[in-house]
Amino acid sequence: MYGLGIWRGLQVTLTHFVNTYLDDIKWGFRRHIHPDAFAERQSLAARGVFTVEYPDEKLAVPERFRFIPFLVVENYDHPDRPGYDWCTSCGICAKVCPPQCIWIVRGKHPDTGRPKPEPEAFFIDIDICMNCGYCAEFCPFDAIKMDHDYELASYDRTSAHIYDKQKLSKELRYWQSIAPTYAEQEADARGGWEHKDVLKQRDKAAKAAQAEVTDKTD
Amino acid sequence: MSEQAPVAETISPTEEALELLQKRFKKTVRRDDREGYGGIVVDASRLEKVAAAIHDDLGYDYLSSATAVDYLGQGDHVEMVYHAYRIAGGPALVFKAQTPRDEAVLPTLTGVWPGVDFQEREAWDLMGIRFDGHPNLKRILMWEGFHGHPLRKDWHEPFFEEELKPFGSRWPDGHVQRSEEHNPYGKNVQYPAEWSPEAYESPAEPAIYDNINLGVDVRTDLATDRVIVSLGPQHPSTHGVFRMVVRLDGETIEGLEPVMGYLHRNHEKIGERNTFIQNMPYTDRLDYICSLSNNLGYAISIEQLMALGARYEPPTYRAEVIRVLMAELTRIVNHVWAIGFLLNDLGAFFTPMMYAVIERELILDFFEATTGSRMMCNYMRFGGVAADIPARIRGVANLINDRVRDMNTMDYLHSLIHERLPRAIDQLDEYLTTSEIMTNRCMGVGVLTRDDAIAYSAAGPVLRASGVPYDVRRAEPYSIYPDLDFDVAVRYHGDVYDRYLVRLDELRQSIRILKQVLPLLNDTDGQPVFTGRGVYSPRVPAGESYGRVENPKGELGFYVVSEGKQNPRRYHVRAPSFINLTALEQMCKGHKVADVVAILGSIDIVLGETDR
Ligand code: SF4
Ligand code: SF4
Numbered sequence: 001m002y003g004l005g006i007w008r009g010l011q012v013t014l015t016h017f018v019n020t021y022l023d024d025i026k027w028g029f030r031r032h033i034h035p036d037a038f039a040e041r042q043s044l045a046a047r048g049v050f051t052v053e054y055p056d057e058k059l060a061v062p063e064r065f066r067f068i069p070f071l072v073v074e075n076y077d078h079p080d081r082p083g084y085d086w087c088t089s090c091g092i093c094a095k096v097c098p099p100q101c102i103w104i105v106r107g108k109h110p111d112t113g114r115p116k117p118e119p120e121a122f123f124i125d126i127d128i129c130m131n132c133g134y135c136a137e138f139c140p141f142d143a144i145k146m147d148h149d150y151e152l153a154s155y156d157r158t159s160a161h162i163y164d165k166q167k168l169s170k171e172l173r174y175w176q177s178i179a180p181t182y183a184e185q186e187a188d189a190r191g192g193w194e195h196k197d198v199l200k201q202r203d204k205a206a207k208a209a210q211a212e213v214t215d216k217t218d
Numbered sequence: 219m220s221e222q223a224p225v226a227e228t229i230s231p232t233e234e235a236l237e238l239l240q241k242r243f244k245k246t247v248r249r250d251d252r253e254g255y256g257g258i259v260v261d262a263s264r265l266e267k268v269a270a271a272i273h274d275d276l277g278y279d280y281l282s283s284a285t286a287v288d289y290l291g292q293g294d295h296v297e298m299v300y301h302a303y304r305i306a307g308g309p310a311l312v313f314k315a316q317t318p319r320d321e322a323v324l325p326t327l328t329g330v331w332p333g334v335d336f337q338e339r340e341a342w343d344l345m346g347i348r349f350d351g352h353p354n355l356k357r358i359l360m361w362e363g364f365h366g367h368p369l370r371k372d373w374h375e376p377f378f379e380e381e382l383k384p385f386g387s388r389w390p391d392g393h394v395q396r397s398e399e400h401n402p403y404g405k406n407v408q409y410p411a412e413w414s415p416e417a418y419e420s421p422a423e424p425a426i427y428d429n430i431n432l433g434v435d436v437r438t439d440l441a442t443d444r445v446i447v448s449l450g451p452q453h454p455s456t457h458g459v460f461r462m463v464v465r466l467d468g469e470t471i472e473g474l475e476p477v478m479g480y481l482h483r484n485h486e487k488i489g490e491r492n493t494f495i496q497n498m499p500y501t502d503r504l505d506y507i508c509s510l511s512n513n514l515g516y517a518i519s520i521e522q523l524m525a526l527g528a529r530y531e532p533p534t535y536r537a538e539v540i541r542v543l544m545a546e547l548t549r550i551v552n553h554v555w556a557i558g559f560l561l562n563d564l565g566a567f568f569t570p571m572m573y574a575v576i577e578r579e580l581i582l583d584f585f586e587a588t589t590g591s592r593m594m595c596n597y598m599r600f601g602g603v604a605a606d607i608p609a610r611i612r613g614v615a616n617l618i619n620d621r622v623r624d625m626n627t628m629d630y631l632h633s634l635i636h637e638r639l640p641r642a643i644d645q646l647d648e649y650l651t652t653s654e655i656m657t658n659r660c661m662g663v664g665v666l667t668r669d670d671a672i673a674y675s676a677a678g679p680v681l682r683a684s685g686v687p688y689d690v691r692r693a694e695p696y697s698i699y700p701d702l703d704f705d706v707a708v709r710y711h712g713d714v715y716d717r718y719l720v721r722l723d724e725l726r727q728s729i730r731i732l733k734q735v736l737p738l739l740n741d742t743d744g745q746p747v748f749t750g751r752g753v754y755s756p757r758v759p760a761g762e763s764y765g766r767v768e769n770p771k772g773e774l775g776f777y778v779v780s781e782g783k784q785n786p787r788r789y790h791v792r793a794p795s796f797i798n799l800t801a802l803e804q805m806c807k808g809h810k811v812a813d814v815v816a817i818l819g820s821i822d823i824v825l826g827e828t829d830r
Contacts, residue, residue: 006655009648012649013569042581059620060622061586062613064587065590095384102392103387105392123392131594131820132495132594146590158734162394178647181717
């Protein structure tokens with residue numbers, strides 16, 4: 001019979017419509033307040049059609065989410081090296097960056113002029129960054145990581161969209177808070193929560209001390 | 219409903235072809251013996267004849283890709299490279315023709331394979347090869363009047379910085395400059411000498427109108443019942459900034475010419491500046507609905523090259539399982555999107571679209587947790603994938619009002635694949651398939667016959683809806699597809715409705731594949747997912763490769779030429795969205811204006827890939 005197909009289709013529409021309102025009833029008309037309602041509405045168990053009501057509710061992003069890199073610095077209350085850059089200005093991230101939006105001025109010793117493992121300046125042009133995550137993937141010192149803060153709208157792109165070192169730097173603590181699992185895995189791989197070089201230095205010192213002790217006992 | 223395309227034979231196509239062709243064409247056909255290369259080189263003067271023999275006598279009836287390479291400094295010629303296949307399946311016959319750079323002319327092959335039409339126009343536009351006898355040799359991606367041929371190695375953009383990445387200015391003295399300052403508005407285009415944009419009248423418009431051969435002068439003869447209408451480039455139903463110039467008799471289409479390039483960014487030139495690894499995230503931006511399968515195609519073509527070298531380990535089984543999982547989920551994402559949008563084009567504004575997209579969002583949740591991004595996934599690497607799938611799909615609260623979800627990934631996948639998606643597909647089927655709006659508008663509209671589909675190099679659902687069971691996953695299998703049990707969806711009417719049905723069938727076949735993939739994921743748990751060397755600029759052995767995959771929109775191929783350095787010499791994308799448009803005019807002739815929109819929707823193009 002002509003029209004039967006449309007009629008069947010409309011039943012599907014009706015089902016979607018009804019299901020969406022059943023959700024309201026299910027949570028006793030407290031679907032915005034009930035602590036479990038959001039997670040269920042945005043899961044496989046959901047029936048009906050739901051959007052995320054941004055900005056009143058936001059979907060928390062997973063740990064691997066990547067949006068504009070930041071530079072890891074030592075916690076500001078670190079006993080020995082507060083706020084110290086983890087970046088050694090090795091330049092790998094600047095070389096691997098596909099749109100070439102990372103600019104690094106390598107640090108120099110003021111007297112000798114020899115390079116030192118510390119960036120003098122570090123810029124990322126966030127208009128150009130394509131959020132690929134390569135810089136974080138290939139940095140040998142875990143010094144650059146992808147951020148989770150995607151709310152970057154600003155009024156003037158010409159002045160506000162080149163991030164310098166100060167704007168890019170965030171404490172190690174921040175990385176631990178947005179990606180706890182990966183921060184811990186990386187620390188395990190390094191052998192501690194400190195920077196790779198610090199750990200190496202400490203290792204060397206410990207070995208030297210050990211050697212001295214053995215020397216003395218000989 | 220479906221039948222399986224036969225699996226590849228094992229005689230080398232080059233040997234077979236050489237034997238026959240050398241007998242007939244003597245010295246004008248020779249083996250390509252450059253290191254890392256394959257196939258045959260044909261003298262330009264005999265190209266047309268040899269091509270006809272390849273088509274008629276050797277039976278290579280499907281021309282997948284035709285592209286040009288500039289060998290500046292290596293013989294100073296430009297070379298056309300053709301990849302021809304048999305529609306019954308099997309490997310490619312690669313043949314090439316060379317012509318001097320400063321006087322680049324080759325005979326057109328549009329008489330042998332009409333599907334080469336747009337690809338030859340592209341080679342003219344970007345590489346400056348003139349094709350003798352081409353019926354409509356105009357620029358296709360750039361604008362008429364553009365200066366030079368941008369894929370030539372000695373062509374530089376006005377804000378040219380350096381030939382190859384990484385650029386020296388970034389480190390160790392990277393004093394930042396905004397790229398806009400190098401590239402001020404008004405000075406960012408290059409003009410020929412003695413040419414001014416103000417005095418210029420574009421030949422493009424008359425050329426388009428001439429080509430579709432109206433026979434009436436639009437400026438004076440509008441009183442007739444034949445008119446030219448420009449559809450797009452702003453119309454929402456053109457799926458992006460795409461334009462169709464149609465010649466109408468009343469409301470009936472008599473001729474149509476697609477006009478594209480509004481989103482052109484010379485992806486391939488960027489790709490030749492880039493190092494091999496830097497291209498991966500750029501492939502995300504081709505067909506941005508299907509970034510993961512684009513990644514797969516590119517990874518496969520580079521892995522083919524790497525396999526020529528000494529130290530190469532193929533990806534582990536788990537890596538391949540994950541790749542297939544991602545590729546098939548991507549197919550579902552694409553097809554629900556395509557079906558939803560088709561209904562938009564038919565006038566059912568956004569309700570079907572939204573229903574289709576609900577499932578897409580759920581799949582993207584998984585992509586986001588695994589790859590770090592919902593659409594720009596940048597996930598495959600040469601030798602595996604970037605990271606294993608995470609144990610849990612879990613958000614971390616960071617911003618104000620962040621709401622956290624926490625789900626076990628394998629459970630999530632299991633109920634997604636076994637319950638949620640099959641149910642949604644059945645519902646879509648019930649919702650649309652028998653709807654009179656669908657059947658009346660789609661049946662018998664936009665018919666592409668079997669022979670035309672092959673001749674015009676149509677690919678993917680467009681080809682299979684015309685009765686050709688050709689699917690790269692079966693015709694030239696890659697990854698773990700030989701181990702998986704699925705049918706190649708095929709339908710026989712070649713109309714809009716059958717293209718819709720093929721997509722629906724493919725959704726079900728993808729579910730079938732995914733159901734087999736899940737246990738494999740469990741079995742391979744713990745295997746590494748990456749066997750490559752984790753270096754930031756891997757060198758790739760010299761040679762050429764053509765890696766192709768069955769993307770949701772059709773065959774996606776990457777033709778890459780390496781010189782053993784960090785950057786490719788040539789990086790070409792065989793874009794299904796682009797080549798499928800070759801047959802658009804054929805499908806539209808005789809139908810009404812409103813049908814054009816539906817027909818375009820049924821081809822399913824994405825302009826990021828069409829325009830590159
Ligand atoms: S790769 Fe890491 S250590 Fe090297 S310059 Fe970049 S951020 Fe610094
Ligand atoms: S995320 Fe990618 S584009 Fe952005 S700075 Fe890092 S490497 Fe460059």
